[in-house]
Amino acid sequence: MRFLVYLLAGLAGGVLGGMGMGGGCVLIPILTVLCGVPQHMAQSVNLLTFLPMAAVSLHVHAENGLLDTRGVLWMIVPATLLSVLGGLFVQNVSGGALRVGFGVFLCLLSLYQFASGIKGLRAAKAGSRDSGYKAGL
Amino acid sequence: MTEVKKIAKLCGAGMLTGAVNGLFGGGGGMIVVPLLQANGRAPLVAHATAILIILPVCLASAAVYLAGGWFDAELFLAVGLGVLAGGAAGANLLGVISPAAATLVFAAVMFAAGVRMIV
Numbered sequence: 001m002r003f004l005v006y007l008l009a010g011l012a013g014g015v016l017g018g019m020g021m022g023g024g025c026v027l028i029p030i031l032t033v034l035c036g037v038p039q040h041m042a043q044s045v046n047l048l049t050f051l052p053m054a055a056v057s058l059h060v061h062a063e064n065g066l067l068d069t070r071g072v073l074w075m076i077v078p079a080t081l082l083s084v085l086g087g088l089f090v091q092n093v094s095g096g097a098l099r100v101g102f103g104v105f106l107c108l109l110s111l112y113q114f115a116s117g118i119k120g121l122r123a124a125k126a127g128s129r130d131s132g133y134k135a136g137l
Numbered sequence: 138m139t140e141v142k143k144i145a146k147l148c149g150a151g152m153l154t155g156a157v158n159g160l161f162g163g164g165g166g167m168i169v170v171p172l173l174q175a176n177g178r179a180p181l182v183a184h185a186t187a188i189l190i191i192l193p194v195c196l197a198s199a200a201v202y203l204a205g206g207w208f209d210a211e212l213f214l215a216v217g218l219g220v221l222a223g224g225a226a227g228a229n230l231l232g233v234i235s236p237a238a239a240t241l242v243f244a245a246v247m248f249a250a251g252v253r254m255i256v
Binding site: 005007008009011012013014015017022024025026027028029030031032037040042043045046047049050052053054057058061066068069071072076077078079080081090091099101102104106107109110111112113114116117119120121123 | 143144147148150151152154155156157158159160161162163164165166167169171178181182184185186188189190191192193194195196197198199201202203205207208209211212213214215216217218219220221222223224225226227229230234235237239240241244245246247248250251252253254255
């Protein structure tokens with residue numbers, strides 16, 4: 001039973017991840033809020049389960065020529081260093097405090113997503129108006 | 138922009154991404170994609186390249202969490218299988234749903250989850 005619940009949680013996170021929206025941002029709250037998994041454990045699961053999917057999609061993207069690697073090392077090296085430091089830091093943070101921090105992060109991220117989603121809808125509307133105008137001509 | 142300034146900007150973006158990824162065990166991709174797009178990459182290229190940047194970062198922070206003892210075989214196996222199957226389904230859904238509409242629904246779910254975690 002436990003296995004099935006976790007499998008469903010993974011499915012929900014995976015669908016969003018496959019659509020290119022941070023799957024972990026949904027997977028982690030599902031695991032902690034709905035399934036009672038400790039915050040640190042949920043974050044650990046998210047990091048590890050991301051790896052195989054990322055490796056597969058990276059291979060596909062490389063074959064499709066979608067990778068643009070200019071300057072990426074300048075991002076990868078500092079990002080890797082800081083992620084290790086961040087990971088070490090939270091090992092000493094309580095699960096409750098980490099969960100609240102994650103909640104604040106999610107709220108901020110969702111506000112940004114709202115803004116870009118509305119922008120996208122407006123752009124789509126403007127696009128269809130333009131094409132309608134052209135068709136009218 | 139001078140070369141040094143460009144590199145400093147990339148490093149800063151990388152540091153922000155890495156810190157978030159290490160602290161919250163994910164979410165780095167949500168930050169890298171808009172940063173890459175601001176850097177002049179097309180959305181599809183930005184998404185693909187983001188994975189290339191996030192993969193080594195996740196590998197490093199996953200090692201830290203595992204060393205901290207955060208491992209449960211049943212949980213990891215079940216979620217891992219779910220994520221793989223769901224990921225394939227999600228990739229196919231991408232063409233069916235309008236990206237802007239999907240983003241708004243996604244944002245609403247995230248906001249609700251975030252509030253639930255704070256209170």
